[in-house]
Amino acid sequence: MTGLPSLRTLDREQSARIWLAAEAADMRCGFDRLAERVKAVIGQDPLSGHLFVFRSRRGDRLKILVWDRDGFVLWYKRLEAGAFKLPRVEAGSSSVELRASELAMVLDGIDVSRLRRVARYERGARVV
Template identity: 35%
Template structure:
């Protein structure tokens, strides 16, 4: 069943991607640019230069799932990362905020026990 959940790890590609790329080209970007295993079950996010389109690549049992969301208006926000350590992992909360159009930079998380 198609599903993205909180228990998965999410990684954003460190650079903008040509949105004409399909599953196999994105697979290669994950291996070469992100240095991750595309078959790991992790979720990989790719943004185009104008940030109005996002592609999400995920391996499920037996095959890849490629999600795509195109905004009619506005852009997806790109969270800030430290490129020096080449880690572009994001939390589930950040992923959901970006997909819903909430500004990550101005969002304040309340402390929970």
Template identity: 35%
Template sequence: MLIRFPEDIRIFIACGYTDMRRQIDGLVAIVQMNFQLDPFKNSLFLFCCKKRDRMKALLWEDDGFFLIYKRLETGMVQWPKSSEVVREITPQQYRWLLEGLSIDHKKVIFNVNNKRLL
């Protein structure tokens, strides 16, 4: 299931791994201190554990935070391990991530009708 977010939302991904024992306050502290971003803006922040089978998402909505947790039963998320601390991604890259695809595609993929897929 893909959760629908507002069209104007900014999506940030915490590159590398995050301790999944952290709850809302701990993740807010990461966003503020490590990323120098405002967690109270219209933004979704994504975090992943070292095994890449669990993700958390943090979202502020007017009167409080949502903490969304996903645990994969099989497989792993293609999580970036770049030198960047945080990276902004597009809604399309967010969908790719949740579908098990890499957010860094090296080439465009076409289907048999020559329509661009990625």
């Protein structure tokens, strides 16, 4: 029997971490300026292989910067209408970590700021 796809499966298979910068970024920024913002704003190493997400002031554009073995990759999306609905960031925070499922929902038009994860039972590790 094959398992059904789930958000938990997507999150579990995520090897890189995903960071969303809390403040809006200038969408004219290219590879190098975004890499500098990763260090200054998010406090992470841009060469780590993690994904770094930046939004425009209006919220209708996203840029995702990631290091891929021998160079940076920059993914850019502009909505023709509307804005991305991003998760809420705690006051005073410069960034927030996202799950792969949350990023997929943002890119698919789901308002993750209104979603709430409920507590679920999770069995501890077995002792052999």
